[in-house]
Amino acid sequence: MQGQYGPNVAFGNQPGHVAVNTQAIKGARAGCAEPGDHHVGFDTAGHITFGGYSSYFIAAADENNQAAWRKYDQNRTVLYIEDNTKPNKPTELSVTPWRAPCKHCGGKTYLGDDLITIRARVTDPDGDQMRPYWTVNGGAYYGGVVGSWALATSKLDVRGKPDHTPYTWSVAAVDAHAGPTAAGPSFVIDRQASRKAATVGSDLYPADNRWHGGVGAPGRFTFTPNYEDGEVRDVDHFRYGWDDGAPYKVDATVLGGSASVLLTPPGDGPRDLYVYAVDRAGRLGPVTRHHFYVRAGNGPLAQWSFEGNARDSAFLGDRHGTLEGGTSYTPGFRRDQTEELIAAGDERQTAGRSRQ
Incomplete structure (x- = not known):
């Protein structure tokens, strides 16, 4: 049910509602194909009002069809609640190999490897097992089951992709419910x-x-x-x-x-x-x-x-x-030990020595 609750809410005066599920319920009376008690249940996943009230009822798919009438044992009709907290937002998102943007990269990281691994640590307040839900360049897929605090990984094969293709990616952890999504560092391939x-x-x-x-x-x-x-x-x-x-x-x-x-x-x-x-x-x-x-x-x-x-x-x-x-x-001039220029072929006597 959806809407406000109060003293006037009754089977014939219900707030608006949406269908959770439809099942074929076997008859219990003698003469039916399988007489006797039959158990039936509905999974309300995806139909819970977080932070507000949630209410459910069972009705015939066609209430004008008398053959669809069933009697339910009110003492055995229960709402079974399994307490499950959503997984946390993933942390420690990284890419391997990684390199800082170069001087002329315009703030972008360019990678030239054939295989690139993206990682994220996933945790759950209840300690449940989870599956990482990856979204890479718009395409989404689940990873394998991992425990709480595990470092989930996904390997990207970029061989055959055009050079200078940009990559963006994100991941969420999912158990019975999906947790918040976290975006990882983007990069451009250049092989x-x-x-x-x-x-x-x-x-x-x-x-x-x-x-x-x-x-x-x-x-x-x-x-x-x-x-x-x-x-x-x-x-x-x-x-x-x-x-x-x-x-x-x-x-x-x-x-x-x-x-x-x-x-x-x-x-x-x-x-x-x-x-x-x-x-x-x-x-x-x-x-x-x-x-x-x-x-x-x-x-x-x-x-x-x-x-x-x-x-x-x-x-x-x-x-x-x-x-x-x-x-x-x-032949020209040369300079003697007294720094005096002497013409070639001119012989002079200085201090008892002969020089040419």
Whole structure:
């Protein structure tokens, strides 16, 4: 029954009502197919007024049908109540694996894994067993039966789902009744890493098979994504280092853009800088190995003394020149120990010594 209760409520003067259930009840009189007592009951789940009054009555489906009349034993007609509190709102909702939103993720978490597990802890004030009721992107389903305080899980297989598909999800615990619903953290799937390796350039240490810079001399290195036609431009940052573990990180200036760092090579000789482009889901693209040569010492990169030739006399210098035209070499001046200029071929006597 629904409505207000008072002294005027009677069988012929009832508040409004809705049907809970309909059953076929066998006759009890002699001559019926199965004479004798028969038990009948109705489950009122879903028809309880929480915080108010609930009342029930049994009537014929068609009260104008005399054949539907039944006599019930009033002394054995009872309302049986099983006290059951609704489950609590789930807590500790989480997603595994999980990563914090990147710099250029717009506050969203991007995941690049094939299988993603969602979790929630479910509890019930009565300690009853429950089933988690999951809703993922609008689709709902029950999980297996778990006890109170259990950490319920559901595994999502996102293989074959389009990249950049957003996921939202929620869960409620259900025993005889459903408890409140709790929403879990949303995420976006992105399983395609950068297809091509990033390009690496340097102002002081280009990869040109020549000797550059020197020990302790820093150079600027620039990392640039290398996209295929139609590829989503979603590089968020780069990882780099002097081994292929690339432990260092630098953010791109904008989503899909480049980045630069000032680095000092760890020593002279041949050196390798390893660089990966990383997308919003943390997936690494192919590695770039930037191979270059660092000079020992810090003298001039190139030096031409013009001592009768045009050879590069700097350490490891190989930028040799070639004389063209009517060139010739003529001895010039040199500076003696007294810092006096002496013309070549001029012999002077100073302090009993002869110098040329």
